[in-house]
Amino acid sequence: MPEKNFNITIIAATLLLITVGFILPGWLTFLTISILAKALVVVGVAVLMRGGIVSFGQGLYYCIGAYAVGLGGKFLGITDLLGLMFLALVAGLVSGSLLGLLMKRYREIFFAMFSLALSMILFGVLSKSQLLGSTDGFTIVKPTILGATLSTDNANHAIYIFACLLSGIVIWLGQRYLRSPMGFAGEALRDNEVRVEYLGVAPETIIYTKYLIASVTASLGGGLMALTLGHIGPEMAYWSQSGEFIFIALLGGTSHIAAPFVGTAVFEFIRTFALELAPNAWQIILGVVLIFIIIFFPSGIWSLFSSLKEKLRSGESGSPSKTPSVDLKKGDS
Amino acid sequence: MSLSIKATRFCKHMVVSLTLSTICVAVNAASDDPLKLGLVSFYSGGASGPVGIPSRNGADVIIKAINEGTLPGSYSNSGKGAGGRPVAPVYSDEAVDSAARVTEYRNLVQRQGVDAVIGYASSGSCLAITPVAEELKTLTLLYYCGSTRIFEEGARKYVFRTMASQDVENIAAARYITSLNPKLKSISGMNQNYAWGQDSWRDFKESLDQIKPAVSVKTKQFPKIFAGQYGAELTALARSGADVVHSSFWGGDMEALILQGAPRGVFDDQTLLLTTGGTAFYSLADQIPEGTVIGARGQGDMFAPESELNTWFRNAYKKAYGENPTFPAYYMAQSVLALKAAADKAAKAKGGAPAMDEVRAAMKGIEYASPAGTIKMARANGHQAITGVGYGTFTLVDGKPSLKNVRRYSAECVNPPAGTSSSDWIKSGFLGAQCKQ
Secondary structure, X not given: OOHHHHHHHHHHHHHHHHHHOOOOOHHXXXXXXXXXXXXXXXXXXXXXXXXOOOOOOOHHHHHHHHHHHHHHHHOOOOOEHHHHHHHHHHHHHHHHHHHHHHHOOOOHHHHHHHHHHHHHHHHHHHHHOXXXXXXXXXXXXXXXXXXXXXXXXXXXXXXXXXXXXXXXXXXXXXXXXXXXXXXXXXXXXXXXXXXXXXXXXOHHHHHHHHHHHHHHHHHHHHHHHHHHHOEEOHHHHOHHHHHHHHHHHHHHOOOOOOHHHHHHHHHHHHHHHHHHHOOOOHHHHHHHHHHHHHHHOOOOOHHHHHHHHHHHHHHHOOOOOOOOXXXXXXXXX | OHHHHHHHHHHHHHHHHHHHHXXXXXXXXXXXXXXXXXXXXXXXXXXXXXXXXXXXXXXXXXXXXXXXXXXXXXXXXXXXXXXXXXEEEEEEEOOXXXXXXXXXXXXXXXXXXXXXXXXXXXXXXXXXXXXXXXXXXXXXXXXXXXXXXXXXXXXXXXXXXXXXXXXXHHHHHHHHHHHHOOOOOEEEEEOOOOXXXXXXXXXXXXXXXXXXXXXXXXXXXXXXOOOOOOHHHHHHHHHHXXXXXXXXXXXXXXXXXXXXXXXXXXXXXXXXXXXXXXXXXXXXXXXXXXXXXXXXXXXXXHHOOOOHHHHHXXXXXXXXXXXXXXXXXXXXXXHHHHHHHHHHHHHHHHOOOOOHHHHHHHHOOOEEEEOOEEEEEEEOOOOEEEOOEEEXXXXXXXXXXXXXXXXXXXXXXXXXXOOOOHHHHHXXXXXXXXXXX
């Protein structure tokens, strides 16, 4: 997609989402914020996947972001939405840049297991801290915005608008990154690390950059989730949460920066309606639907969009340009 | 090619069915005559067997009787429905991640349009739901979770809890064990390493310190929740040789503790004290060590005082599901009846079907009958129930499980008075406790 078109699309989509927010029923507003928050984490997972590495511990940064917001309110007395989210960003950046020094040296299953271990350590530490409510977690008050105290409804709406803007910015920046030499180097790394090294790019730098991006988006997602839920707990760092992020990444696909948003939306909508339909067998519905999606779209739901686009394009010029993606059937080399 | 066509078709179906279900929901919510009640507990996963399914069954027995007007005892002349409104249950699963619990609560209220919600077995869920319930101004009855923090962290307008908090059963446990064994010298602990286990041990230990200050702690084990294997911890317990082992294990973990500990003889010389042992009472009758102290988090099941309502509940439950109602069923029944009692009270005052705000006002400080005895909403400004707590010692009589040395501690004996936090009350030496000797 030409850059200009992309910019217009992303601005239009963000504005549309913000406008729609004024007429959405309460539950849908809330569901949309949770989708955007989770999708931010999945963006990071997908960015790492494009470099051929799977983080089984993205819950670590999701939890760090949430606790940064929670602790910032509880102990530092910060209540401002932007201030708290900035805190989440800094927390993700600092912890990611430190742990990244270690993580950039590992690949494949070692990277996955190591990231899993780190997130479970955080879970263990938080579960033992009675001051922070142990596994029960603690409550976060609704934020103020630029010094103004808002009613609960207005605060929810402000979080919604902020979530839309934040997602728009992340998609825009993410696309720029993926289309940059550094972004493409990630895919090269996935195909053959030795060749990349001979080309004069340090693989560790590529991984480190990806890891930093992933930790920052994950902690932003965690912070956003904390603000909208009003309650946080160590569960956010539990391995099953990280597993869900990977699953959504595969579901949405990794071929485009916006794919995780589509994947998360599909996942959450199926889940909520399956829960309503069958309160004690909803996992079966969710599982079956997701299996079908994976069978029909092995490269994720986004492949539906890209194949449509290719069809249109091949009608015009006849030379389809294939976007790289992780193919579930073929797997990674 | 055909794949993508199929896929497009599939997507279209998805969109259509999603839209349809949204429309159906909107139509349902429009008629507000029946009292639409959200019922949330663990209907899937590990906690569904011991807690969630008995709770759901207990709710169904009571709701059926409410709608048919067949409740006995003090409810016998209360007519059909709660305050004249038939109760229509909507079920939602608690076994989802913490974010989805809040999302699903909002969906129950805002999408499905329920008038009130009863539910939540985990304290983490209760703490997360409470501020949302206040925000959405929806009457919410917590039926099973134990955390004392729910009403100690702020005044609540819309949230009630119809059973005693988790400190109460441990205070009663300390009282029971010292009366059973006046020469008690040492204890050990076996609790799960999460909020419930940590708090239970803390409250038991601090209560014991007040009642019998010289008791020493031999070992305290905090294995992971749902660990399933307790070999190392059981060895530590066996070596410690304390008089009593306190455990707040529940459900499958508690059963595993019995099944793994009993054959090794760990509890031959040490008395095992299970604060939630009641759920294994029937199912593990042959495995529970003789002399094990069993609690039921209140006066549910085997500790329920004789009453017409209790006899009816046991029979109706047994008839419907072919088994005895365990205590989670009792506490869910207790919660649904709170709604019935408050709605009836509000209807009587108004002379017609009450609105939810009137039901909420009537619930404050209400005293009502349940299969597990009389429940008083006496603490936290009339939002927190106080209930009696029973403990007994397990014994097999002719191959059937039974209890000896049963003691029922009155609500005023083991619950902190209104306005006092539980930790302050324990530290004060249970100031003002009224215990019958």
